[in-house]
Amino acid sequence: MPRKLDNVSRMVRGHIGMSMNRLNLFNLQRKTPLNYVGKTLYQQKWAAKSETRAYHGEHLKEKRFKKVLFEPELKTYSQLDASLRSQEVAPTPITLQTYATLEKRLEFALFRSMFASSVRQARQFIMGGYVKVNGVVIKHPSFPLKSGDVFSVDPERVLYALGKAKPSLSKAINIDNKQIRYWNHYVKVARKNPQKVWEMQQNKPESLNSIANIEAKKRLQDKQNNGESVMKLQQQKVSKKSILGDIINLGNAAGANLNADTFEKYGSKLAKSKCLQVYENLTSQKSGILNDHSAKALDTYFSKDTERTPEEKTSLRHVNNLLRELEKCEWERIRLEFENLSTGGSFYDPSYTEKLNPVKSLNKEELMEDESKVKVSLPWQKHLYGRQDTSKPYFTPWTPRGFLGAFAILPSHIEISFDTCHAVYLRDPVARPGHSEVISPFPEHVHERAYMYYIKKGMS
The missing domain is CATH 3.10.290.10 (RNA-binding S4 domain)
Known part of the structure; x- marks a missing residue:
């Protein structure tokens, strides 16, 4: 008969046993x-x-x-x-x-x-x-x-x-409710300040777990592949019409306080000055596009079939040149952000918060009576923590022990x-x-x- 199982993990004497404890x-x-x-x-x-x-x-x-x-x-x-x-x-x-x-x-x-x-x-x-x-x-x-x-x-x-050890039903519910609280807080903060949260998420320190680092690199590669398509979509959204619409909106909102800083969205000092030139040109010509800048009005403004005076043609030509330069600047800015992603940086997608939805907390008393009622809708988990398959005596999906x-x-x-x-x-x-x-x-x-x-x- 073997010895009794008495204090196998000897913390006091510090003895090493034949165990993976x-x-x-x-x-x-x-x-x-x-x-x-x-x-x-x-x-x-x-x-x-x-x-x-x-x-x-x-x-x-x-x-x-x-x-x-x-x-x-x-x-x-x-x-x-x-x-x-x-x-x-x-x-x-x-x-x-x-x-x-x-x-x-x-x-x-x-x-x-x-x-x-x-x-x-x-x-x-x-x-x-x-x-x-x-x-x-x-x-x-x-x-x-x-x-x-x-x-x-x-x-x-x-x-x-x-x-990994399978958690009890009570422990799994507590862990999931904690995860839900953290997720809902993240959603709230991300919607309030999306760019700051995005940059903090991308600049996390490297994990000490080598397997996690491999998986992170794989996710980064997937992001790069997806980022290229996002870059193309972002560039397709940028056109002379969209830029002109933004300039008119920002200029009208500024009113008497109009200056180059009004167009902070376009970043560089040169780009902001060009935006100001476009708006001042339209104001000097008393163009009707300032009051009506709908999609149909913009199409009419850029149409070649529209009758114009020589002064209006000169103004349109000047505005076209400025908008073309601004369009190229925006494409270049998006491309540089994408290159930053390929070197491990963050490609900021301002629409990512639209996919973030808060999750409702789990009712512990109700789930303790019937585990089949569990519905977890976290982005990374659709089941109770560690209990994807309740018939298995170990953590599911299977995870190696620590x-x-x-x-x-x-x-x-x-x-x-x-x-x-x-x-x-x-x-x-x-x-x-x-x-x-x-x-x-x-x-x-x-x-x-x-x-x-x-x-x-x-x-x-």
Whole structure:
């Protein structure tokens, strides 16, 4: 029988366990090398044994490990290549093989293959009948694997082991209501000051998550592709007629306070002066377009069939030249904004706030009685947080558990296929010059003292 599950994640002593728990990663980060100063040899061996046994088979009783599982003869690999006889060969870390005998157990092989998040969870999968060896269901966690054995795990169990934890219904509703509050606040602020919010959103700092950065770059590429079509649409909207209509609206609204700053919309000082020249030209000619600048009136103003005096023709020619220059300036401004997007900047689309709609909060009491009534309409989520498929025991849509990458260490003696959740046990792990196939967070000198402890206690 294994040990009782008592405080597996040892935060007080800081022991590292064979688990993907985030507390193990914290313990590993803060771990300091064993200090042998002032300790007797036995104390050194005891400290090394305590540290290594907390990781290698902590669920196994000490008496069973010493009397049954411990093997004094450690397996190694001899370098017999004659070409290396005259060269320096790295020493073989043979004492790292102290716990190699555990690696052939089925429960350990499952954890090493990343089919379970801990050895204890691997035991649960095995005893639950979810594991097969050579096509036969095995319910013994201590089953010894041999070279060439093929073992497999139910894919649903693997998704459960490596996936993010599924939130409860109450927790999911609370999270979604919080998301809705933040979204509604964002919509309110964006509608009030769209350009400022757009720039803040585009200038976010790079994420520490490499996967998120890859996805962000992909979204940026999509934005660039979409931005090109947006640029063309923006440029198509800009014409001499639209510019003239804007100038007349702004000039009429300014009244007696008319000056170049009235046309701030057109940015540069030169463009604003040209807008002022257009409006003053129309005023001096006492053109009727100032009072009636509808689409039909603008078409008539630019029509060649309209009868005009020589002075009116000269004025129209001058206005046409100014509007043509303003049109080119606006096209160039839009193009530069698009180029800013291609270098990681922001292409401002003033119409983006029209697509933002506030969302109604969820009624927790009503949804706790019947989850099927849930209707979430957030832009990035159409279901309860983490409960897209309520029949699954893990977070849906499936999301890898936190800090999974820190534990993604694949062994040399096992060939793994994550597509089918199968693995082949190639051979027992051995030690080679400068390398041991037994994965351990502890250096060789710690394993050396642990081996010295067991070689005496185990043989007595």
